[in-house]
Amino acid sequence: MFRLVCLLCLLLGAPAWAAEIDPQGSPMWQFHRQRLLGTDPVRFDARVVVRAPPFAEDARQVPIEVDARGLGRPVRRMLAWAELNPIPHIFTLQLQSPRLQPFLSVRIRLEQATLIRAAVQTEDGVWRVGSAHVEAAGGGCTAPSVVRAQPGWEERLGQVLGGRYPRGEVDRLRLSVAHPMDNGLVGGIPEFYLERAELHDAGGERLGRLELFPAVSENPTLGFELRGGGRTGLRLRDNNGNEFAAEL
Amino acid sequence: MKRHVPLWALVLLLGLLGGGAAQAAYDYRLQPRQIAADTWLLEGSTENFAEGNGGNIVNCAFIVTEAGVLVIDSGPSRRYGEALRAAIGEVTEQPVARLLLTHHHPDHVLGNQAFTDVPIAALAGTTELLREQGEAMTENMYRLVGDWMRGTELVLPTETLQPGVFEFGGHRLRLLALSGHTGADLAILDERTGVLFAGDLLFHQRALTTPNSPGLDVWLADLQTLEALPWKLLVPGHGPLAADAAPFVQMRDYLGWLDALLRGAAVRGEDMNEVIRAPIPARFAGISLTRYELIRSVSHLYPRYEAQALRRIDQ
Numbered sequence: 417m418f419r420l421v422c423l424l425c426l427l428l429g430a431p432a433w434a435a436e437i438d439p440q441g442s443p444m445w446q447f448h449r450q451r452l453l454g455t456d457p458v459r460f461d462a463r464v465v466v467r468a469p470p471f472a473e474d475a476r477q478v479p480i481e482v483d484a485r486g487l488g489r490p491v492r493r494m495l496a497w498a499e500l501n502p503i504p505h506i507f508t509l510q511l512q513s514p515r516l517q518p519f520l521s522v523r524i525r526l527e528q529a530t531l532i533r534a535a536v537q538t539e540d541g542v543w544r545v546g547s548a549h550v551e552a553a554g555g556g557c558t559a560p561s562v563v564r565a566q567p568g569w570e571e572r573l574g575q576v577l578g579g580r581y582p583r584g585e586v587d588r589l590r591l592s593v594a595h596p597m598d599n600g601l602v603g604g605i606p607e608f609y610l611e612r613a614e615l616h617d618a619g620g621e622r623l624g625r626l627e628l629f630p631a632v633s634e635n636p637t638l639g640f641e642l643r644g645g646g647r648t649g650l651r652l653r654d655n656n657g658n659e660f661a662a663e664l
Numbered sequence: 665m666k667r668h669v670p671l672w673a674l675v676l677l678l679g680l681l682g683g684g685a686a687q688a689a690y691d692y693r694l695q696p697r698q699i700a701a702d703t704w705l706l707e708g709s710t711e712n713f714a715e716g717n718g719g720n721i722v723n724c725a726f727i728v729t730e731a732g733v734l735v736i737d738s739g740p741s742r743r744y745g746e747a748l749r750a751a752i753g754e755v756t757e758q759p760v761a762r763l764l765l766t767h768h769h770p771d772h773v774l775g776n777q778a779f780t781d782v783p784i785a786a787l788a789g790t791t792e793l794l795r796e797q798g799e800a801m802t803e804n805m806y807r808l809v810g811d812w813m814r815g816t817e818l819v820l821p822t823e824t825l826q827p828g829v830f831e832f833g834g835h836r837l838r839l840l841a842l843s844g845h846t847g848a849d850l851a852i853l854d855e856r857t858g859v860l861f862a863g864d865l866l867f868h869q870r871a872l873t874t875p876n877s878p879g880l881d882v883w884l885a886d887l888q889t890l891e892a893l894p895w896k897l898l899v900p901g902h903g904p905l906a907a908d909a910a911p912f913v914q915m916r917d918y919l920g921w922l923d924a925l926l927r928g929a930a931v932r933g934e935d936m937n938e939v940i941r942a943p944i945p946a947r948f949a950g951i952s953l954t955r956y957e958l959i960r961s962v963s964h965l966y967p968r969y970e971a972q973a974l975r976r977i978d979q
């Protein structure tokens with residue numbers, strides 16, 4: 417009934433909130449929307465693309481890609497969450513330079529089948545939201561750490577593998593950071609995770625600031641897209657105050 | 665013409681029919697097919713695990729000898745194992761003497777419960793992998809095929825196989841310990857009949873699976889070893905038999921394509937979501953489940969290709 421009323425609203429010249437009917441019809445939508453997006457207006461927008469496999473072959477390493485390049489307009493922030501995860505929030509990316517494209521790829525843990533949401537805030541303050549559903553047998557958040565089972569992982573902590581790949585006008589930047597990303601849900605091991613990554617260019621100009629949460633998989637694998645060449649610096653920090661730096 | 669049937673009779677009749685239907689619903693209808701002298705095959709479908717097929721997507725086989733019946737793989741569930749045992753009894757009066765497992769994947773070993781009265785033999789690595797992963801794989805099978813699995817429990821092998829010649833009831837069996845599919849893969853060449861039981865080192869018309877593969881290069885090397893054997897008939901782990909090298913040709917083509925796809929994607933800096941959407945060449949259109957298995961293989965294998973393509977950049 418509620419949906420029918422809303423549909424009528426749309427037909428009769430929609431009020432602002434009418435665009436906020438979750439096309440996925442998820443009962444979790446309002447909860448996360450209020451917590452993560454606050455009171456700013458929201459639109460569901462097919463140009464905010466969330467790419468994910470239809471099912472999680474490995475629930476500890478599920479690749480997702482948030483791509484809002486199709487909006488064709490400046491973006492302030494990008495945010496992603498997995499609705500039914502014990503730790504839903506995946507990342508928040510602040511875009512600090514027009515050179516950084518509204519695009520991020522990352523691998524995440526899933527505890528069960530869920531909707532993945534991405535919200536992208538354009539310069540007019542509106543959050544534009546896209547979604548994807550991933551099937552999962554689950555258990556990705558409570559599975560024992562693979563990293564911690566490998567001898568010598570502590571020496572490798574903070575090692576960064578990277579690559580820079582020109583793709584037409586933009587460069588794809590890929591990073592993989594050695595870190596267990598403990599989420600506090602496994603075997604009494606407290607939270608220990610990378611919480612921030614900052615990108616800057618050779619002149620020190622800020623490009624973007626990425627906040628990470630322990631929904632992100634062990635040994636986080638990240639992909640950015642950047643317009644213009646030159647060296648790019650990376651500063652990383654975990655919640656224990658360890659700092660790491662890299663350049664590519 | 666009308667006839668009065670007492671209500672109780674109707675109820676009884678419906679009950680019988682209903683009971684029969686419920687049993688038939690979980691009947692694998694296994695039909696052994698003779699493929700060579702003394703040699704019988706139970707061919708599964710090339711589908712994925714589903715409630716509709718009870719997990720019968722696998723090829724099991726048996727060889728009838730004067731020393732009893734040698735069974736190769738026990739199938740996906742207790743029910744299957746029991747049905748396999750019954751099907752063998754329809755073909756021969758020889759008792760089952762031994763079960764050989766080609767590798768530790770659930771569709772090949774979860775019928776073991778029907779064979780606990782005979783030695784269950786496998787490579788040492790297979791038993792090790794079953795110890796590590798067997799319970800989780802069994803649970804996953806319950807999730808995938810549901811009630812067909814009722815009563816199924818993991819039974820570990822009781823005997824360790826060594827590679828080499830294994831004489832059994834007048835059949836000289838050459839046992840090969842290979843590793844491309846799972847790290848511990850048994851292939852069996854019956855020198856008397858020329859039948860090569862390749863296990864899941866050979867898939868035919870069905871996309872190969874890679875959850876435990878040590879690497880596609882290892883798998884390709886195993887194929888070379890197998891193809892060079894004096895076989896006359898190929899029994900793949902999944903898909904139809906072949907008397908020619910077609911399964912080898914298809915496997916090499918597919919593995920080569922997959923390897924090049926993953927390598928190329930890593931060199932171009934692609935993320936998994938791009939790789940799983942890569943076009944699948946038209947020549948593989950006849951192979952079932954290619955997209956599904958590509959999504960899985962990217963998850964299993966791509967991180968290794970990425971690690972090779974990336975370099976240290978920390979300071």
Ligand SMILES: [Zn+2]
Nearest residue numbers: 767769845864
């Ligand atoms: Zn297998």
